[in-house]
Amino acid sequence: MRNLIGIFVVFAVLAGLSQARAGLLTIDTSTNSLVFINERTGDTTVIRPTASSSIRGLSYNPGSDLLFAVDTGSDTLMTVDPETGASTTIGLLGIGYPRGVTYDSNSGTLYAVDTLTDKLYTVNTTTGGSTPVSLNLLGFGSVQGLAFNTNTNTLYGIDSASDQLLTIDIETGVASAVGSLGFANLTGITFDNATGTLYGVDGGSDALVTIDTVTGAASEIGTISIGTAESLAWIPNPGISALEADQLNAPSNFVLIGLGVLSVLRLRRRRPATT
Secondary structure: OHHHHHHHHHHHHHHHHHOOOOEEEEEEOOOOEEEEEOOOOOOEEEEEEOOOOOEEEEEEEOOOOEEEEEEOOOOEEEEEOOOOOOEEEEEEOOOOOEEEEEEEOOOOEEEEEEOOOOEEEEEOOOOOOEEEOOOOOOOOOOEEEEEEEOOOOEEEEEEOOOOEEEEEOOOOOOEEEEEEOOOOOEEEEEEEOOOOEEEEEEOOOOEEEEEOOOOOOEEEEEEOOOOOEOOOEEEOOOOOOHHHHHHHOOHHHHHHHHHHHHHHHHHHHHOOOOO
């Protein structure tokens, strides 16, 4: 009986640890690595290297449990496994210089933005091919990061040239300024729809920030201790908060695992020899 209890402790804690996935992901373009970011502190953990050296946009697809990624150098759409960092090329985007991507899980629409044409595109998630939302220009010099609020069906963008948060009309493709960010090199943004929080990362200072969607003002959370982060994606985990994730990953849990293993081994040693 005690043997079974020890085994149960080990697997129960391991099961809890496997669920602690909520948080932020980015690509460190200086090392080509997929990196996990604690959204409350900015602390980072390198997951694995990726195959691409020029990913500039990330967005999570809850249907496939994969990340959509745009590769600026090859002008292609890719998927990235958030657990292993393994990337797979889907196809050519054909838009020139993609710098941001976001997925609307309500409609199943993937949006991308191109800084060369100054246009918003929808992207075919099967082939990678893109189509302009309209003939209209976004109207800003360097729109890069994209994020979608599925609660209000609002598409946000970042214009790094004017240092402003934007909202973008998904029908017309025209952007409108919300307000000044206060950070000169914000490029990657993502939205946590569960808490209504818009996160951003500054590629120059490596600052992780939250952004006020009413005023556009950004507030620093902490510094990301990696080379260069220019993209950002939120990985949700229904029913688990950041604090709960931290608790699941706390050192005490690893102590419990160790105690469980020791109890199993100890009971095995005490078993009488059979004849």
